[in-house]
Structures are given as structure tokens and as C-alpha cells.
Amino acid sequence: MTAASPDTVSGLLREIADVGTDPVRGGYSRPVHSSAETELREWFVAQASRRGLDVETDRNGIVWAWHAPGGRRDGAIVTGSHLDSVPGGGAYDGPLGVASALVAFDRLAERADLHGAADRPRAIAVFPEEEGSRFGVACLGSRLLAGAIDPDRARALTDADGETFADVTARAGLDPAGLGPDPDALARIDTFVELHVEQGRGLVDLDRPIAVASSILGHGRWRVSVEGEGNHAGSTLMADRRDPMVAAARLVVRVRELASRVPDARATVGRLLPTPGGTNVIASRVDLWLDVRHPDDATTNGLVEEIRQAALLCAAEEGCTARMTEESLSPTVDFDARLRDDLAAALDAPVLSTGAGHDAGVLKDHVRTAMLFVRNPTGVSHSPAEDVEDADAEAGAEALAVALASLLVD
Numbered sequence: 001m002t003a004a005s006p007d008t009v010s011g012l013l014r015e016i017a018d019v020g021t022d023p024v025r026g027g028y029s030r031p032v033h034s035s036a037e038t039e040l041r042e043w044f045v046a047q048a049s050r051r052g053l054d055v056e057t058d059r060n061g062i063v064w065a066w067h068a069p070g071g072r073r074d075g076a077i078v079t080g081s082h083l084d085s086v087p088g089g090g091a092y093d094g095p096l097g098v099a100s101a102l103v104a105f106d107r108l109a110e111r112a113d114l115h116g117a118a119d120r121p122r123a124i125a126v127f128p129e130e131e132g133s134r135f136g137v138a139c140l141g142s143r144l145l146a147g148a149i150d151p152d153r154a155r156a157l158t159d160a161d162g163e164t165f166a167d168v169t170a171r172a173g174l175d176p177a178g179l180g181p182d183p184d185a186l187a188r189i190d191t192f193v194e195l196h197v198e199q200g201r202g203l204v205d206l207d208r209p210i211a212v213a214s215s216i217l218g219h220g221r222w223r224v225s226v227e228g229e230g231n232h233a234g235s236t237l238m239a240d241r242r243d244p245m246v247a248a249a250r251l252v253v254r255v256r257e258l259a260s261r262v263p264d265a266r267a268t269v270g271r272l273l274p275t276p277g278g279t280n281v282i283a284s285r286v287d288l289w290l291d292v293r294h295p296d297d298a299t300t301n302g303l304v305e306e307i308r309q310a311a312l313l314c315a316a317e318e319g320c321t322a323r324m325t326e327e328s329l330s331p332t333v334d335f336d337a338r339l340r341d342d343l344a345a346a347l348d349a350p351v352l353s354t355g356a357g358h359d360a361g362v363l364k365d366h367v368r369t370a371m372l373f374v375r376n377p378t379g380v381s382h383s384p385a386e387d388v389e390d391a392d393a394e395a396g397a398e399a400l401a402v403a404l405a406s407l408l409v410d
Ligand code: HGY
Pocket: 130, 131, 132, 138, 355, 356, 357, 358
């Protein structure tokens, strides 16, 4: 039995509160394999090692911390989340699940009422590039693990500086040729439970600290490239312009109009990149990235097709051309109903859906999967305004420990 760990979730999060702060955007910018995210993974490895867990990084860059009595790993109960962030993200999206997993493991080790099946293997997993903020594909690590992305496509993904995921993977000490499906790793997992800050106000409105997830909204990402004619801002008359920025701006407004007509649809252009991007330069090209979500996948596809048509029209009106390419698509995910209901009963917690994607959503097709949400008083996420009260963070770790203990004796 390890000595009682003084760690609390909020205490652990305070240890990393200065890592990857973003003075320009506010909040945190911790892209995968950046110095900040690497520092966070090293912090996790130290925390896990201090707890006597066997830590290893697999060929997809997923960090696993094992409690494997007698070296047995099959039938494992696994929890975990991610440590990378969106640009200017909050302190909890990802790290709350990782810190809660460490504290839940402490409680499983220390508390007889939570001891579970002592000989049952359990692990904490930390997935890389969950946000897709650097290489454009969300849940890249769990998609590679599950065979949900072609490894050659993953290797060739590039960041804003033109670095490939293969280059960055190699620099992180991994063999890019090793990236790809890992059926043995999946086969070892009996159940995966991810704890995550709620990205919405469901628990605030219910005045409850914890929820069990029912589903994840289907969502996808598309890149629209608008080509025009770059030129001098001063010597080009207005009548002589083919300005892709104007076409792109019209399209952004059109996206809002089209999505607002579809009940429960969400469509966002959160990123727009003019090339070359000079104040006194008419852009030659503008790239914008589209995020579209809806519970019904066919409705998502229909709305995306309308937006594609609108892109062609907005471009043509400005003498430009446009093309749209799909970057990633995740169907709506319904979590295991029996597990959902068992956990909701055991935790006396409400069941809520989420509009945010998660690694659990990728694993769900391969292993029995559940998610727990912890109340976020602001309901805001992907923003420095994201928040979790200390007491709710502890309640989350307790709920996770109870959930894991119940699964360990399943
Ligand atoms: O974009 C999402 O829904 C998730 O936070 N990666």
C-alpha cells in the first residue's frame, strides 16, 4: 500500500498552471510535441512513476501508466485523456481528466472500499494531438491506435510551419514508420472511461457536479481554399481586384446563415489564413477551416454540401475560385447504454450529451467506453474562461475512482 497521497486534483493542476501560458491569447497554448506539451507529458510520467506505475510511450506517442499485478495487462480498465490544448485554451480541457486519473488511482490503492479486484490491471493513457490544433486532425493519437486514419496520411500532415507529423514524431524520439493501428493495445482494454470538464452548461443548469455521457455530436472539419489575384493595395483599383479575402468574408457570413436555418446544427469558421498576409497586400489566396456538427450525420453532410456550393458562388462573384477538402469526419457516437446507466446509477449522476469530440469517441467502436463530465461554472471551453471549482474537481476524482472500482470487480 502506498503512503496516503496528499494529492488533490486542483493541487496537481496547480503544479502545471504555469506551463504553456499564452501571453498574447490568454489561457494556454500547448500544441502536441511543443515544449509546453512535452513538459506536461514529462510531468505526468514523473507523477505516474512516483506512484509505482509502469510507464511507457507506445509507437503512436500515447503514454501508458500501468498498474499491472504480475505483469498481467489483458482485461485492463483504462482511464485518461489528453494534455495538448487549443490555442488560448483553458486549464481543464484534457488535464482535468489526467489529474483526476492520478488521484483516482491513489484512492483505488489506498481505500479498502475502493480496492476493487487488486489483481486486475488498470492503466492511465495520455493521448497526443486530441485537439488537432497543430496538425489539423482531432484525436490523431487515438485515431492512429484504432486504425481510424491512414498512417501515411498522418505522417504527411503538416503544421503551420510546414513541419510534418513524421518529422515531429521522429524528433520526439519515436519511429514515424511505427505510427499506425495497434490491435494488441486495444485488445488489452476491457473498458475505457474518460473524465472531462463539461464543455457547456448542462451541469450548471442541473446544479449537479458530475454527469455521465450519453453521446458525442457528430462533427467534421473541412478546409476551404479561395484563390484570387495577389496585388498591391495601393496601385490596384477596386474595379480591378479579385480579392479572395472578400470572397472568404462573404462565405463566413453565409456559413452562419445556412447553419442557423438547421435546428441543432453548429458551424464555425474559427481559423482564416490569408497568403501572404501583408497589411498593404491584396491576398492571393485565403484558406479557412470549417467545423460543422449535428446529431444526424446525413444532416451534417447536407449542410456541408450547401456550404461548398456557397463557397463556389462567393468565389465566383469575386472572380476567384474555391475548393473544399474534408480533413476529418466523426459520426455521432452513442456510448455503451448499459455501462452509461450502470455508472449513472452508481454515481447518482444525470446523463448528458456533449457537442465536443473526445478520444473516448474514437475508442468507443473498439472497446466498451464511457465518459464522466465535471461541472464547469462558466460553461465556456476552448477559452481561458473555462473553469472548475476545486470541490467539483475532487468530486470528479471520487466519481472516477468509484466508477473504476466498480469496473475492476465487474
Ligand atoms: O473539438 C472538439 O470538440 C474537441 O474539444 N477536440
